[in-house]
Amino acid sequence: MKNHNSYFVSQNNAPLKDFISFGLSVDCVVFGYHEGEVRVLLVERDAEPFIGSWALVGDLVHPESDLLNAANGILENLTGLKDIYMEQFFTFDAIDRHPLGRVITVGYYSLVESQHHQPIASSWAKSTKWFNINKLPELAFDHQLIIEKGVETLKDRVRYQPVGFELLPSKFTLLELQALYEALLGCKFDKPNFRKKILKMNLLKPLDEVQENVSHRPAKLYAFDEEQYDSLRKEGFAFEL
């Protein structure tokens, strides 16, 4: 027996309103990098449920907003951070993942240069804090799972897309870049070889600047050349490692 009057015909002809009954949230795994450590920004909840627990930066989405705008707004609302690199990675839909009802959440990850972006807790965030990804506290909801999946996704993507640069200041040395990749991927690279490989890609603009106030030979500074990356990509170039 078919019903031609609706899109909603496949599930026992239940009325439309029975389906418009999901809550939707976004949760953002904000990654930072500091002194060789990969970190995640968490907020201390000052609201039920899970009041007092640490949680990801996230909140419910209003039906009139799209997810990416909502994610940016929530990040700014809770931590004051804005104009941050952000990308969707997975949607979490376990039936019992939210104690107050059926809420599915879309996971995003962000990459911020944490030296110059100090978060400031506001709204229902009592405080915010960076945690080493290997030393996480107890977390609200299924946020442990979301972080694990986010870390996994970042590790996958960082090898084939030049996203890691978002975690560094705009000017950086080659050894800083190397240390970042070592922290992200959990391995070591040979200095001369890493240097050769990354320079051969022609993605870095050498600057006419060097480090200052270091008690050793100052290193040359480089910047990521986004225009060059775009044009190389059009020619079929693939970033790798």
Add this chain to the structure above:
Amino acid sequence: MKNHNSYFVSQNNAPLKDFISFGLSVDCVVFGYHEGEVRVLLVERDAEPFIGSWALVGDLVHPESDLLNAANGILENLTGLKDIYMEQFFTFDAIDRHPLGRVITVGYYSLVESQHHQPIASSWAKSTKWFNINKLPELAFDHQLIIEKGVETLKDRVRYQPVGFELLPSKFTLLELQALYEALLGCKFDKPNFRKKILKMNLLKPLDEVQENVSHRPAKLYAFDEEQYDSLRKEGFAFEL
């Protein structure tokens, strides 16, 4: 001004019910492979909206179901296919993507060996048909976009995960495997080199069988060795190309 009584405090203290107002659907990009062509399974809609148009296998999700189960059930309901490899790849949330209200959809892709899995239209599917991914018809909703993103994701993943095998019969020749990868990635491989590379991975079980009824030297048949893959992966082995 903070409200400690609810999770829903960050957006003007709107009441809970204002947020529980999303529809949720799944859309499944079902990939098949036949005679050197990568194909997508579409259904002809026999329901409003977009009645008569071609669309992805998809439907609204009931609030008591999780997404993966819903996706499997919808696939079976519309096409009769079951026990199919399926994986989430992206969530589409454009505000106006569904004409009847705010419905976000989670995209999955499936890989089926299309020779031995003939879909049979039922429920609100008037018919089903395989389309070459480069010759798609006009599509309902934002399904064009979903397919593009699905194809892109498949191309990315197929190089680093041995998912391609799901598209082949359980017994296949090395040249069939090569032709599949050539179709998926849109490039050509050297026969001896492809053979060496894939065999060195130790992921294929050589069978004691050969092709039959071919007017040339019959090729040896192989099967994907899933156990071997799992154990290699634990040792840090990474499938590539």
Add this chain to the structure above:
DNA sequence: TCAAAAGTGTTCCGAATACACCCATGC
């Protein structure tokens, strides 16, 4: 002058490439 990190050059090895060539089967 010494420590510490920046930066370069060279050798070695294994993997990818590009071929040329032989083998088994149906017609």
Add this chain to the structure above:
DNA sequence: GCATGGGTGTATTCGGAACACTTTTGA
């Protein structure tokens, strides 16, 4: 025998790994 695709071997090239070495600064 010959067309067709199956299957093997080898020479060459290229890139990564390993490592020794020099350079520049501050203290």
